[in-house]
Amino acid sequence: MCQLGRMPHSSSGNKIAISLIAVPEISAAVLYGMHEVFSCVGVAWEALTGQRVDCRQINTRIVARTLEPMRTPLGVLVAADHTFSEAHRSDVVIVGDLAFEPGTKPSGKWAEEIEWLRDQYEKGAIICSVCTGTLMLAEAGLLTNREATSHWSTVGTFEKCYPQVLLRPERVLVPSGMEHRIVTSGGSTSWTELSLYLVARFCGDAEARRIAKLFLFGDRSDGQLPFATMARPKQHDDAVIARSQLWIADNYAVANPVARMAEDSGLTSRTFKRRFANATGFSPLDYVQSLRIEEAKHMLETSDGPIDDIAALVGYEDPNSFRRLFKRTTGITPHQYRVRFSTIAAA
DSSP, rough: OOOOSSSOOOOOSSSSSEEEETTTOOOOHHHHHHHHHHTTTTHHHHHHHOOOOOOOOHHHHHHHHOOOOOOOSHHHHHHOOOOSOOOOOOOOEEEOOOOTTTTTTTTOHHHHHHHHHHHHHHOOEEEEEEEEGHHHHTTTTTTTTSEOOGGGGGGHHHHHOTTTTOTTTTOOEEEOOOOOOOOOOOOOGGGHHHHHHHHHHHHOOHHHHHHHHHHTTTTTOOOOOOOOOOOOOOOOOOHHHHHHHHHHHHHTTTTHHHHHHHHHHHHOOOHHHHHHHHHSSSSSHHHHEEEEEEEHHHHHHHOOOOOOHHHTTOOOOOOHHHHHHHHHHHOOOOOHHHHHHHHTTOO
């Protein structure tokens, strides 16, 4: 993702503590991918768009036996922030994708990691895995008589070594156990589904959708436009235009909003349009349409109301005009957008 610089910080609640276990067999891509996603929760969206975000943030740490860097099977150096011997409690512990040769037995591996996993589980942590990381959970005895999923290549290993695990290799995400305190995910890239699930569970569905848009998680067959949002307006000190922005934020659905703003500003129409564009970087009409489309997106994501009704609520009497503008802006129809984003993080 792009460099965000200094991010704003939310004051809503305590941070969620997520620990990522590092072992020499770990996939660095999965480990650091999850680390970046969780670190962006509650801060990245506001930094990029200027839209206020009020949700819990996540404190992400990498935990291992030692702080000494370890080299993964693909040659990437991975370094931990904390060791297992340090006294800290996690809300969530995740074992990422592990390099594992089919046919080998994991019995006796990861003894120190497993002891720490069990301790964190006893203290109330939710234990998760990605892909072959599920083998560590099985070796720890946390999956006995429970449903779980893993990479399809591990089916034989589970049958031989962990027959008591109710393996569901056809599924991408399997929450299991009392209060869903065990969550396993399938192939290596299923870490994205697990990440969105955890963000939704602890920080809300809205933040999960924002994270999906930031990182382009999900179906990208229609390009990037479905994930994009209104660009952050320029910062300015034009008090007249600032008042117009405050007014239109609550009145974007009224008829002839640009004319109303110009009239209320006391400026001529031409002068108002010029000053508005200079101050915000948008023409007044583009600004209004962007606000309307963003509100329509929110309604599509969070409700099942008829699309024609949504069009009217955001200011379009002609639903066909709304549909054309929506598709030109997002690259997909309102119905396609609803299907894509209303189900993000559902499990």
